[in-house]
Amino acid sequence: MQTFIIRRLIIGVVILFFLSLIVFTLLSIVPGDPAKQRCGLGCKEEQIKAIQHELGLDKSRFPVNVTPAPPFVEFHAHSQYGDWLKNVVTGDLGESTYYHQPVTTAIRHRLPVTFELMVLTMIFTIIVGIPFGVVSALFRNSPIDYLVRLTSIFGLSIPSFWVATLVLIIPVTLWGYSPPLGRVIWFSDDPIGNLKQFMPAAGVLALGSAAGIMRLSRSSLLEVLRQDYMRTARAKGLADRSVVLRHGLKNSLIPVVTVLGLQMAGLLGGTIFIEQIFALPGLGQYTFIELFNKDFPVVESMSLYIGAVVILLNLLVDVSYAWFDPRIRYS
Amino acid sequence: MSNEVATGTPSIPAELFARPEGRRYGEMARGALKLASRNPLGTFGLFIIVAFLFIAIFAPLLAPYRFDNFRAGDPREGMSMHHWFGTDLSGRDTLSRDIYGARISLSVAFISVLGGSALGTMFGIISGYNGGFTDSLTQRIVDTAIAFPQLLLLLIIVQTLGPSFRTVVIAIMLGIIPGVTRVVRGAALSEKNNQYIEAARSIGASTPRILFRHILPNVMALAIVIMSTLLGAAILAEAGLSFLGLGIPEPAASWGRDVNAARGDFPLKIAAAFFPGAAITLTVLGFNLLGDSIRDIADPRLRGSR
Numbered sequence: 001m002q003t004f005i006i007r008r009l010i011i012g013v014v015i016l017f018f019l020s021l022i023v024f025t026l027l028s029i030v031p032g033d034p035a036k037q038r039c040g041l042g043c044k045e046e047q048i049k050a051i052q053h054e055l056g057l058d059k060s061r062f063p064v065n066v067t068p069a070p071p072f073v074e075f076h077a078h079s080q081y082g083d084w085l086k087n088v089v090t091g092d093l094g095e096s097t098y099y100h101q102p103v104t105t106a107i108r109h110r111l112p113v114t115f116e117l118m119v120l121t122m123i124f125t126i127i128v129g130i131p132f133g134v135v136s137a138l139f140r141n142s143p144i145d146y147l148v149r150l151t152s153i154f155g156l157s158i159p160s161f162w163v164a165t166l167v168l169i170i171p172v173t174l175w176g177y178s179p180p181l182g183r184v185i186w187f188s189d190d191p192i193g194n195l196k197q198f199m200p201a202a203g204v205l206a207l208g209s210a211a212g213i214m215r216l217s218r219s220s221l222l223e224v225l226r227q228d229y230m231r232t233a234r235a236k237g238l239a240d241r242s243v244v245l246r247h248g249l250k251n252s253l254i255p256v257v258t259v260l261g262l263q264m265a266g267l268l269g270g271t272i273f274i275e276q277i278f279a280l281p282g283l284g285q286y287t288f289i290e291l292f293n294k295d296f297p298v299v300e301s302m303s304l305y306i307g308a309v310v311i312l313l314n315l316l317v318d319v320s321y322a323w324f325d326p327r328i329r330y331s
Numbered sequence: 332m333s334n335e336v337a338t339g340t341p342s343i344p345a346e347l348f349a350r351p352e353g354r355r356y357g358e359m360a361r362g363a364l365k366l367a368s369r370n371p372l373g374t375f376g377l378f379i380i381v382a383f384l385f386i387a388i389f390a391p392l393l394a395p396y397r398f399d400n401f402r403a404g405d406p407r408e409g410m411s412m413h414h415w416f417g418t419d420l421s422g423r424d425t426l427s428r429d430i431y432g433a434r435i436s437l438s439v440a441f442i443s444v445l446g447g448s449a450l451g452t453m454f455g456i457i458s459g460y461n462g463g464f465t466d467s468l469t470q471r472i473v474d475t476a477i478a479f480p481q482l483l484l485l486l487i488i489v490q491t492l493g494p495s496f497r498t499v500v501i502a503i504m505l506g507i508i509p510g511v512t513r514v515v516r517g518a519a520l521s522e523k524n525n526q527y528i529e530a531a532r533s534i535g536a537s538t539p540r541i542l543f544r545h546i547l548p549n550v551m552a553l554a555i556v557i558m559s560t561l562l563g564a565a566i567l568a569e570a571g572l573s574f575l576g577l578g579i580p581e582p583a584a585s586w587g588r589d590v591n592a593a594r595g596d597f598p599l600k601i602a603a604a605f606f607p608g609a610a611i612t613l614t615v616l617g618f619n620l621l622g623d624s625i626r627d628i629a630d631p632r633l634r635g636s637r
Contacts, residue, residue, distance in 0.1 A: 157616040162608030269480030
């Protein structure tokens with residue numbers, strides 16, 4: 001188990017390195033000069049130069065450059081990518097030129113918002129998705145099964161930003177009600193106000209993932225119910241309920257847990273819409289604004305951060321398999 | 332001599348050719364009907380898609396106004412006989428924009444999914460068949476792409492290249508490639524150990540020949556199934572990008588952007604946000620229903636999964 005975790009962590013670091021290289025290459029071909037954007041209109045050439053120097057834009061992009069003319073390969077002691085990497089390794093994720101604030105501070109302020117959103121979404125997904133999927137599998141081809149299947153395929157087809165938009169504008173136009181927007185209400189200050197603010201957003205975000213989990217837990221339980229060990233359990237005289245709950249459900253949850261883990265990655269993207277629409281100052285909104293403002297070192301750091309979170313989540317999922325299925329051993 | 336040969340070759344009556352041909356078309360039609368009656372939901376999905384394709388192709392004839400006609404009506408009109416769904420903040424007819432929106436949505440989805448699956452399939456069979464360094468490099472890149480929220484990747488690509496039709500297609504295509512590569516690679520890995528591959532190699536077939544004449548046809552069915560499930564996702568991706576203002580720029584009519592425009596326009600009108608979103612949902616629903624059916628038919632073992 002330990003060697004498995006260590007090996008996965010090493011692979012994870014390699015993946016993150018690749019990721020940072022890909023994102024940096026992508027961002028380095030972006031048109032437009034962030035220095036000019038920051039300086040504004042009527043800016044003098046020397047001012048732009050000074051800002052470029054301050055932001056490190058006058059440095060070479062990569063530590064190693066291939067040139068068409070001799071000397072063909074150039075090495076730079078100081079380059080944008082090299083310095084960024086050096087800082088990241090020491091725990092410095094850079095500073096936002098838009099907010100005038102270190103990225104680590106922004107993450108510290110905004111992580112709780114995104115974290116609460118994700119936790120609520122996961123709770124919704126699990127308490128809606130798994131029970132309906134299980135009921136649907138147990139009463140296969142009954143009206144309730146068809147209803148669940150139709151609902152879930154519908155849930156997978158609806159764009160979350162549309163539902164979010166309707167959830168906000170329908171109550172406002174019809175009854176003049178709007179959830180508290182703008183300032184974050186922390187759970188510790190006002191639990192009810194906080195939930196009023198976060199529940200609609202999490203509900204919308206959970207729509208797609210709950211639909212996916214519904215379908216998956218249905219098909220996975222159907223698969224398990226067909227297995228020989230289920231027949232054995234019944235044959236030795238166990239009650240139906242304990243056959244389904246103890247033998248069936250637990251085994252059928254393995255793929256469900258995998259997909260829940262994978263969905264977390266998708267949700268981190270989905271929060272961009274939801275945080276934007278519900279005006280929740282979380283990490284998704286932050287990354288989007290910084291991308292829009294062409295604050296690329298920040299986008300780079302956030303990509304790395306989000307990639308790291310996803311990799312750790314996937315590792316956690318794989319480790320949790322061993323608990324669900326004792327046959328799985330990592331060696 | 333030549334006469335003998337001519338008479339010796341039995342001439343085949345034309346109707347013998349015609350009849351089996353005719354029967355085959357009849358059988359095909361009957362088979363299709365049977366398939367349709369067994370998969371009512373898939374048929375419904377196909378019906379939705381055909382309807383939207385019809386709307387997209389004949390948009391200029393169906394729409395009462397052009398999508399970019401600023402003088403269609405007064406700004407912010409409500410629903411009326413002249414403007415069924417009202418007008419937007421610059422006086423353009425909402426119904427016409429919704430009709431024209433089908434063009435962008437469907438063309439982006441088809442082009443990007445076709446291109447993405449083709450490239451993904453190619454990378455997949457090369458990676459699976461060659462193995463070794465090529466395979467591990469490809470798989471690490473796929474790992475990297477999968478360990479990252481897809482939407483954020485799309486946003487970075489579009490922001491990098493500047494929003495345009497081509498950029499949106501490229502971004503969605505790049506988002507599709509890793510997943511297809513991974514699935515096709517798995518299929519190619521198991522295909523590679525079959526005897527007919529060994530036979531092909533032993534008579535001296537070149538690697539490209541084995542890849543494209545022997546492995547490709549055998550993973551094709553799988554690739555088509557994946558494609559059918561990706562179309563809905565591609566439409567959602569395009570709508571999402573334009574909702575965030577990074578889709579195909581104005582004045583093109585895009586469903587996602589119209590939902591966003593309705594959100595920021597006061598006084599708020601439910602209809603302006605409802606109809607473009609409903610169009611997205613219906614189209615994606617059509618593709619998802621059809622994709623499910625295609626997968627069930629291709630592989631009954633997967634019935635109802637995902």
